[in-house]
Amino acid sequence: MRIRPVGTHALLLDCDDPEQVEAWRAELWHRRASGELTATEIVPGAVTVLLDGVPDPEAAAARIAGWRPRAADSGAATEEVRVPTVYDGEDLPRVAAHWDTDVPAVVDRLRRTEFRVAFCGFAPGFAYLTGLPPELAVPRLATPRTRVPAGSVALAGPYAGIYPAASPGGWLLVGRTDLPLFDVRADPPARLTPGTRVRLVDAP
Structure with missing residues (x-):
């Protein structure tokens, strides 16, 4: 996974495959809900995840780089x-x-x-x-x-x-x-x- 800045307040995560996208989507939603991440939008794509509305993209990218998402099917069951x-x-x-x-x-x-x-x-x-x-x-x-x-x-x-x-x-x-x-x-x-x-x- 690679993290790239997009504009002044967004980050783009380039993932290896759809499974990694889902794993990062779930992890980032969890981190935002727990207050560890501030982002207005977290939008998955085919092989990317976009984070928009990030106040300090550089600091957020450094934190994300140290996280390891759980497997896409782990954790609480989804709807x-x-x-x-x-x-x-x-x-x-x-x-x-x-x-x-x-x-x-x-x-x-x-x-x-x-x-x-x-x-x-x-x-x-x-x-x-x-x-x-x-x-x-x-x-x-x-x-x-x-x-x-x-x-x-x-x-x-x-x-x-x-x-x-x-x-x-x-x-x-x-x-x-x-x-x-x-x-x-x-x-x-x-x-x-x-x-x-x-x-x-x-x-x-």
């Missing part, structure tokens, strides 16, 4: 969100072909996988979910759809994701849910936040 899912996505046969299996096996694998929110982006409330092994990564569509319905459950690369609102998108559609994922009146507005465990369960 689990169960997402009721109907597995009727039009791209299920395409995913099955990439996985060299059939559609029922794809659905079974998704049901059994414990996902975790790695980071959020693309659109408000859109969470990038990890949990599938690297060999099951799938390519995006060559030509994105002009409109993907809200609640669509989809796969792209090594990630799963759920569209919180209708938008263009090139992910492979495997299902849908009616669970609201973003509400500006809620605190926090996003239902899925970094570190949250997610299960795609059968809709009643």
Whole structure:
């Protein structure tokens, strides 16, 4: 892990892989909650963690360099969100072909996988979910759809994701849910936040 200054009041942690990102995300949130770290925002990405609103970045970087995060799955259990899912996505046969299996096996694998929110982006409330092994990564569509319905459950690369609102998108559609994922009146507005465990369960 490498720490770099960003502007006058921010730091960027360059991590080796998504597992290290999650470990540092959890450690930094814990340190902020205990008063050992002051930062307005701690934002994980694919292989980075951004700390913004840091009063003294140089001193904070020196402290962080001496910390060793616990493993991503250690410590107190994180929240689990169960997402009721109907597995009727039009791209299920395409995913099955990439996985060299059939559609029922794809659905079974998704049901059994414990996902975790790695980071959020693309659109408000859109969470990038990890949990599938690297060999099951799938390519995006060559030509994105002009409109993907809200609640669509989809796969792209090594990630799963759920569209919180209708938008263009090139992910492979495997299902849908009616669970609201973003509400500006809620605190926090996003239902899925970094570190949250997610299960795609059968809709009643």
